[in-house]
Amino acid sequence: MKLPISWLKDFIDLDGLSVEEIARKLTLAGLEVEEIKYVGLPVSGASAEGMHSSERHEFKTSGIGWDREKIVVAEIREVNPHPNADRLTLLDLYDGQQSQVVLTGAPNIFHLKGTGKLARPIKVAYAKEGSTIYDGHTDGLVLTTLKRAKIRGVESYSMVCSEKELGISEEHEGIIILDDDAPVGMPLVDYMGDAVLDISILPNMARNASVIGVARELAALTGRELKKPSIEYKTHGESVEKLASIQITEPELNPRFVLGLIRNVEIKPSPYKTQRRLRLAGIRPINNIVDATNYAMLDQGEPLHAFDYDVLKERAGNKNVKIITRAAKDGEKLTTLDDVERKLTSANVLVCDEKGPLSIAGVMGGAESEVSDGTRNILLEGAAWNFINIRKTAKQHNLPSEASFRFSRGVHPSLAETGVRRGLQLMAEWSGGEVAPGLVDAYPLKPKDSVVDVTPQDVKRLLGIDLTVEQISELLTRLEFKCEITKDGLRVTAPSHRLDIGEGVVGLADVLEEVARSYGYDNIPETRMADALPPQIGNPVHEWEEHLRDILVSLGLQEIVSYRLTSPERESRVAQYDEYVTLANPITPDRRVMRRNLVASVLEVVEHNARAESNALFELGPVFEPVENDLPDEPRRLVLAMTGSREALAWDVKDSPNFDFYDMKGRVELLLSGLRYTDVVYAPTDTVNYLHPGKAAEVRVNDKVVGVFGELHPLVKDRYEVEDAPILVAEFDLDVLHAVSPGYEIKPVPDVPPVLEDIAVIVDESVPASRVEALIRQTGGRVLTNVRLFDLYRGEQIGAGKKSLAYSLTYQSDKTMTDAEAAAIRNKIVKRLEHEVKAKLRS
Amino acid sequence: MLEQLKEIEKTALDALSEVTDPAVLEAWRVANVGRSSPLMQVFAGLGKLSKEERPTVGAAANRVKVALESALEERAQAIKEAALAKSLEEESLDVTLPGRGIHVGRLHPSTQQLRRVLDILADMGFQVYTSREVETDEVNFQLLNFPPNHPARDMQDTFFIEAGERGDNPILLRTHTSPGQIHAMREFAAANPDNPPPIRIALPGMCFRYEQITARSEIQFNQVEGLVVGENITFADLKGTLSDFARRMFGQHARTRFRASYFPFTEPSAEMDVECFVCGGAGCQVCKNSGWLEILGCGMVHPVVLQNGGYDPRRYSGYAWGMGPERQLMVRYRIDDIRYFWGNDLRFLGQF
């Protein structure tokens, strides 16, 4: 909400408070000021001559200050033609001290060209030589300083300003024409210098979405008095109650409806002061009647709607107007004042007469009964609506407006009458109309003012501060709560403009928040908790996952985090699924489902980084498996991917082999041993669709498959824009892996040296290395503590279809082992291999 | 004979003084103290000498042998030292050439920041509590005091999941980690419904908002939420704990300020700002010239939420807060595009 400070001053004396101080107080109390725009008032913090806002500010700041000496109120006394330019006029202008000749091309003066002396002088904003204002002819806001220049032979050094030039609005079509009461010679900043606070209104602070609402907060925060100008006007003729009636069919949706009437209005522009305030508040002035409804809304917080009374009367066949509020019928239609035909549903509430719908309640008026230039008599509506219903309706028809903004957050029904009276007062003042006596007021559902009991113990227990009953009472009274001292504390009644105070334990929290805000959050001390500590249960799964991350990082893998949202097309490069957890309202089709496959996520990152020397990545997180009309399963997965150069290239490491299957297997082994898994079995698998059928393994722990790894299937790899190097992928089911918790023990370091021995055997290609190693280990028994494959050979020497496996064996016994003992074991191993896999010892 | 020995000694020592090369030195050793050297010939001929001559010549020969051997040792040492001195002088590397690297692994920056946050909170007695990412409207909103169609829902634009007819309880992507508050309170309260235990937990995790993906807004982000519930917990404790946290996270001199705010699940609610650590409060681009950085939203747990969690608001009170690790990183490292985090470009990740 944009709030001009000058308007705020209608309700509170702000002497001695700088604009920034006001903004700070409001911000700390929850009315966050997002920007200060200076429109004339000196920009705080700026140096005396520099009036622009580029310097340091606590708040985002824009705008300019107006020099007191150089920018003043002046009056145009004569309008004469320019001797050398048809489109320009020469103004004879008096600035309070002397007469000046000023040149202008303003279209709103042009029609007076050649009039000469004016019967009634025109009041304008006059910038003298040397003043700094915005350049009206340049797009955007560019400062310029007025200098002496000759324009078509006439010397010019000063200027009559447009709103754009003074930073009031974008308007540069004509010059500002001030109201007649503007005092000539007065510094313009004193007459109408302003600053606009852009305040963000929190959902629970709708009561502050008005000038009086903010003033009320400020009064409480500063201890100053809230001025409430009385709303009075003269009345004439027949009372409105005799001409109109109201029928509310659903009080829950429409607790109150108020009507007032004003006759014989003259539709014309509002006074300049009104137009300027509305523009500063972000509302376009239309005419005095529409402006009065908007002005009253900003002033008091009650959105109003003006009907052309004569249209309604005609619709009623010249009988009394009867206003009916009701839910719309499904399919009912209404053309709103933006000339769009709206199809309504039973979720919408309508303001109707006996003939049919007139407007969508609280959201937008209808075209037929709107105020036009020929309107003479106005029926003015102020009402209260159910905020949830208004919110739904405004969303359904995509009609955000100042009115629906307020109604959808809750406007207290008490404001309906105040608002209508303020609207009628302004209309009478600006249009010369005559207000009919009385109001039609249907008020079937009066909200109860909440009553809450508060004690100093409550304040101590929840806020941690010691306040007396009197102090609490003083803090709340400032915000217009009624406080009554009781035996235990206070009985507090919420003020009649507030809908946000509950009762009971909720009401207590609501009231304590007001105590805290009024007291000032800054004045509440900082303490350390003195409460009992909770039971210590930790989070073993989280700790385990963090450990797992650390191991992978130590193995040289970079962690990545991908979008959980993806598309079936993206994942189809790796896997196809029939069902997904699918968004009902995706932001883009590319991210319309929750991922099911973490391999797909990680491969996208490999592809993104394809030009890197190498990629060694991992991601850990959930995938989402749909469950019919219920929450999905969120199993946790771990995926590793590696591709590219095995070694880091350097000036003397010009090229390196690419990562291959065994690099990945090594990482997998080290990961699992780092996590203390001992009983790990690797077996070939050709059932993982995205892996090369001959270069894939599954990992089993305690006979449970915990994951798979291998080289990416060439057909899958072809679907990615990547380099030639193979891509290795591992995928683990972390829930399963965590469930098979490992047993683990640390072995003592032996005192005696080990005996080392090599053995090489030739076997058929079809015999897996793991089988040979398993046989060696079984046969070697307890003393054979390590078996390491150190060479694999294929070639002519041993014949086709054969391979030679060379192992380094480590024997470790409690006492030093003799060569004979070692030889005996070795012979046993050779015999076993000969027998089981037809191995031949290679000499 | 003695003359001959003198001659042998002199010739040998003269020759030795010329030697500078280890190979020549070895040749000298063979020629002068080797098995067939003239000196050894003298020893071999001792038997042929008379009884009177033998001891004198023998002693003289021994003296020469000792003299030659020690001279040899001395010379060998000198040659070695000269060689070392020469090599030290001659051998030198271009130390400005780059070193040889290895592929190093790193944690994602979000994980690093989550750990910083959780480590500090662990020191302060907060244990980690995690919960699911896809939630029901009931747990994500209603039990946290956001009724259906409440205006506060505008604060959290939501992704909904296609599901069967579920009325006012659609399935959605959690918009904050706060549903974990409900899960945690209910879990703990179930253990002892008449006397639920105190709670101090940190709730980290991925959250989702219906937003355009731009430099400033993302569809997913991490959040860490803190929750304290007990019989003696005050707003002053909230201020103390969060200011302590800020000093651990941003430096012992970090100043904080609390602004009134609104969240449906806390009351009173506040935003905590930390004095800008980039400019020290003087105003800079990072803090948009205000001198303050918005770090977290917080407040006393709303009585309705306590009730929904199984904790009687007349007896228990608590506070909660939520903050964004990515936002903290962006401020800390002046990162101006939030899309980097899930873009996973190695050139970004490699800088952390």
Ligand SMILES: [Zn+2]
């Ligand atoms: Zn700063």
